[in-house]
Amino acid sequence: MxxxxxxxxxxxxxxxxxxxxxxxxxxxxxxxxxxxxxxxxxxxxxxxxxxxxxxxxxxxxxxxxxxxxxxxxxxxxxxxxxxELAGLRRGRVRLGAPPTVCVSLVADVLAVFHDRYPGVDLQVSEAGSLALVDQLTAGELDLAVIVTRDGAPRIDGAELLPLLQERLVVASSARKPAPAGADGAAGLTLARLADLPQVAFHRSYDLRAATDAAFAFAGLAPEVAVEGAEMDAVLRFVERGIGVAVVPAMVVLDRPGLRSIPLAEPVLERTLNLARRPGAPLSTAAAAMQQLVFERVGRMEVSGVVSLAR
CATH class of the missing domain: 1.10.10.10 (Winged helix-like DNA-binding domain superfamily/Winged helix DNA-binding domain)
Structure with missing residues (x-):
């Protein structure tokens, strides 16, 4: 046949x-x-x-x-x-990442990867970290970028390779004056941030859970102007001056319509990890993707954007 x-x-x-x-x-x-x-x-x-x-x-x-x-x-x-053995003229890589990573690190990585290996098919799954781990363990993804806090704890069904540590910042509209209380390089305190109208992410976002937990721990109730938005909508709402938003530092890069204000007292950080299935060999294309991810993260550290996770 x-x-x-x-x-x-x-x-x-x-x-x-x-x-x-x-x-x-x-x-x-x-x-x-x-x-x-x-x-x-x-x-x-x-x-x-x-x-x-x-x-x-x-x-x-x-x-x-x-x-x-x-x-x-x-x-x-x-x-x-x-x-793939003949030089990655063809192949496929299935990569997963949260929305806050897709608009920054992943977008940069995919652009470079596509230029190097135009014949390799790229499939991206945009979801929260828990959903991505489920897809990874089910064999639906080759690699996934997973967000963790307080270090990189073990996750059943996934091998975590720490990538970088990234501060969370307050994004505001560059068209309007900086919010009152933004103390130069020191930035905004969490208490002052709670008094500003905020554009809040959908509750399924890891980032929303982290900011809600920080406010609750401090006994603060933030003023919310818009709630339940996805990443692209949050950034557009902030650019138009509807409110401010807590976002990862990388998200604000190369966006002239946004101003980045450090968040202080407390400083909020997150760790990005590259996750893969334990013991499962990577295809040639997926291995090339993993190498490129670490290469791009290393360049970010040199530029001072992030710090490598140790």
Whole structure:
């Protein structure tokens, strides 16, 4: 059985019509029909019944479908591994990160990686750290950037490689005067911040949980102007002067519409870790991604943006 015949068969079975399958396979419908007839002749059984609802699998077709999919998946995996060994001309990397990291570190890493290895497919999952660990342990991700605080505790199902430590800062609109009480380089105290209108992240964000915990520990009730926003919306609301927001320091970089104000008393920090499945070997492409992540983090430390996690 030839791979192109199995691919044509799987496409018709999945899409339900010869026309749509031919379009997906980028071949003419008569050519696809000939491939199916050749496969049927080789197997000695009809694989489809044509009806009003399109092409329906026969009993022989239903038996063949999972076998065909396994064979196609094995062939694709073999091609991917060989292509990677030939110089990362092809391959795939599945990387997960929280939204606050996707708009900063991950965006920078992906841009450089794509320039170096344009043939490698990049898949990004944007979610909270706990959800990312679940995806990692389920085999849905190759690598994930995980946020932790108070060091890098062990997480079941994940091996954590500490990347960097990053301060949280107060972002305000550069179009408006700095908030009253911002004491030069010392920044804002948590008590003063609580009196300012704030744009608060959705409660699913790790960052929201950290700031809420800091306010609760200090016995403070912050004034919230807008609540429940996602990352892009929070930054746009702050740029327009609706309120201020507590964000990671990297987020404010290269955003002229935002002003970064240090947060003092207490200083809030977070640790970014690169997580991988314990004992699971990385593909060539994923290993290249891991190396690039540490390379870009090292450059950030040299520039004084962050400090490496030890």
């Amino acid at each position: 030839r791979a192109e015949h199995l691919s044509a068969f799987e496409a018709v079975a999945r899409l339900g019509t010869f026309t749509r399958a031919a379009e997906e396979q980028f071949i003419a419908q008569p050519s696809l029909s000939r491939q199916i007839r050749t496969l049927e002749a080789e197997l000695g059984a009809a694989l489809f019944r044509r009806g009003r609802r399109g092409a329906e699998l026969t009993e022989a077709g239903r038996v063949l479908l999972p076998i065909a999919r396994r064979m196609l998946a094995d062939a694709e995996a073999a091609r991917a591994e060989l292509d």
